[in-house]
Amino acid sequence: MIEPMSTTANAISPSSAAPTSSSLPEDELREGAQGPEVQRLQTVLVRLKYLTTRADGDFGPKTTAALQAFQSDWRLTPDGVYGPGTRAALLKALVPVYKPKVVSRPSPNHEPRRGTDIDVILLHHTASNRASVDLATLRKGSGPNRVSAHYLVAPGGTLYQLVQDSRAAWHAGVSSLYGETKPSVNLRSIGIELTNDGSGTTPFTEEQYRVLERLVPYLARTYRVPKQNILGHRDVAPGRKTDPADNFDWARVRRAVDAVL
Incomplete structure (x- = not known):
């Protein structure tokens, strides 16, 4: 992202509110999983603009690809599996920077x-x-x-x-x-x-x-x-x-x- 010269503050702010640990599931998730925990994960991926479809609670190929893209950007193993390391990185990604x-x-x-x-x-x-x-x-x-x-x-x-x-x-x-x-x-x-x-x-x-x-x-x-x-x-x-x-x-x-x- 190229940042133009400016005299005003710029922000990259995926969320105007500080994230909490309840924003994300605690347990490991991978392709094939379904339910509200998957939907919570998808909601965060949508907020961070890695997932462009709606959060439907179905961990399919699109959610896997979105998670792999995030993991790659954050220098994690891009295995598409949601675990503790990915959770910690997602929480940091939700912190707005200005x-x-x-x-x-x-x-x-x-x-x-x-x-x-x-x-x-x-x-x-x-x-x-x-x-x-x-x-x-x-x-x-x-x-x-x-x-x-x-x-x-x-x-x-x-x-x-x-x-x-x-x-x-x-x-x-x-x-x-x-x-x-x-x-x-x-x-x-x-x-x-x-x-x-x-x-x-x-x-x-x-x-x-x-x-x-x-x-x-x-x-x-x-x-x-x-x-x-x-x-x-x-x-x-x-x-x-x-x-x-x-x-x-x-x-x-x-x-x-x-x-x-």
């Missing part, structure tokens, strides 16, 4: 993704404590060392979008993902810069964390980014980069992601 409000500040520094899917979210610090300086750097349109990122999170919590998600920003430099250099990290990633000097003593702000707790889960769900691919710049450029700094609280971000993935 894109925080963004302020558009377009950067000229980007390129086509050339058909590469987004499967990495990369966090950085800017090595500055002033968002105005960071915006100028990320939007500089001339010179040999032009850089950019998709998002910049200012200390006060303002979220700037500089490059559309559909385009590749220039934020990773010489890098690799678990040793792989092709496709490049830039082509396959979303880059998020945090205004922070990177000293390890300047705290990342509460406002920045609150933005990340919404933005990262939203991006991870939208583009089906594996949790192990939510990384820092240091992870794809070891020995060359150290961001985000050691005092960055990864646990907060990972808890937010774990709630929806």
